[in-house]
Amino acid sequence: MTLPLPEFYDPKEVGSVYRVDYAELSALAFDCRQTYNLQPASADRQKTWLLLVDVQNTFCIPGFELFVGGRSGNGAVEDNRRLTEFIYRHLDSLTHITATLDTHFSQQVFFPVFFVDSSGNHPTPYTNIYLDDLSSGKWSFNPALAPRFGISPAYGQKMMLHYAETLLQTGKYALTIWPYHAMLGGIGHAMVSAVEEAIFYHSLARLDQPDFELKGEQPFTEFYSAVGPEVLIGPRGESLGARNPKFLQQLQQVDRLLIAGQAKSHCVAWTVSDLLDDLQATDPALAQKIFLLEDCSSPVVVPGVLDHSEAADAAYARFAQAGIRIVRAADSQSWM
Secondary structure, three states: OOOOOOOOOOHHHOOOOOOOOHHHHHHHHHHHHHHOOOOOHHHOOOOEEEEEEOOEHHHHOOOOOOOOOOOOOOHHHHHHHHHHHHHHHOOOOOOEEEEEEEOEOOOOOOOHHHEEOOOOOOOOOOOEEOHHHHHHOOOEEOHHHHHHHOOOHHHHHHHHHHHHHHHHHHOOOOEEOOOOOOEOOOHHHOEOHHHHHHHHHHHHHOOOOOEEEEEOOOOOOOOOOOOOOOOOEOOOOOEOOOOOOHHHHHHOOOOEEEEEEOOOOOHHHHHHHHHHHHHHOOOHHHHHHEEEEHHHOOOOEEOOOEEOHHHHHHHHHHHHHOOOEEEOOOOHHHOO
C-alpha cells in the first residue's frame, strides 16, 4: 500500500538543517505502526533494500561546501524531497536502509594542501591534476606533508605520479581538487535532517536498524564509490584502500536494491559501476535486482566551470544495458 505523508513532514524544510526530535518521532512511529498494522521488517517476504549514497549536508544543502545543484541549480534539494516522501509512502515495503557517509580529513589527495607549485601555492578547487602536470613539475606533492605520512618528499611525488598514471590507465576521472567538504566532526558531514528523520522514523515503524557506512578516510586515494577506492595499490605494492564486499553480499540476500543519493555523476555512478563489476564476476543476473531512482540524484554542475550531466547520463545508459533498471520514485509499479 501507499501510505500518506506524516503530518510532521514539511517539504519546505528539506533544504535546511534542523534538530530531529527523536522522542516525538518515536511516539509517532509507534502510532503509525499500530494504525497501519506495519509488521517488523524481518517478516517481509520480499526483501527491499534502499541504499542512500552520501545524502549529507555538504552535498545537499544550499550554501554548503559542495552543494550538488545539477542544471536546475536546486537539484539535491528537489531530489531529497522526492526521496524523503518515497520513504514515508513506502514504509511498509522498505525492509532495510543503508546510508553511506563521505568522510574526510584536511590532508587528503583531493584537497588543495596536498599539492604545491614551484612558488609554494596550492591548487584552487576544481583544478584537475593530470600525469603531465606532475611530470613537468607544474604540480608536486607538498613536501611539508612528508613527515606527517612517514615518507620522503621524493616518494610522495612518486606516489602522485603512480596515482595519476593509474587513473589514466583505468579510464577514471582525472584527479580533481575539491573544496574541503564532508569533514569528520563538522556539520557538513551530517546527514540531511529531513532524510535522517525519515530513516529514524522507518527504523522504529518497521523495527529495523539502519546501517551507516563511512567511506573516504584514506589519505592517498579518492573514494567516490562506496564499494572501493579509485586506486587500490601504491607504487611499492602497498595498500591505499580496500574494497568492501558487504554490498555484494547484501545484494545476494535481498530481492531488490534501490539506489539514490549524490552525486549522480560521481559517488552514485562509481558505486553502481563497482558493484556491477563485482556482480559480473560472480553472477551477472544480480543486476536485474538493482533499481536506480534517477529522480533522486543529480550530477555535479558548477556553472561556468564544469558540467558532468552528460557523463552521468552515459553512465546510467551503460547500467541499463547491463540489466539495471532506471526508475522514478513516484512510479512504484516500476520496482514493486
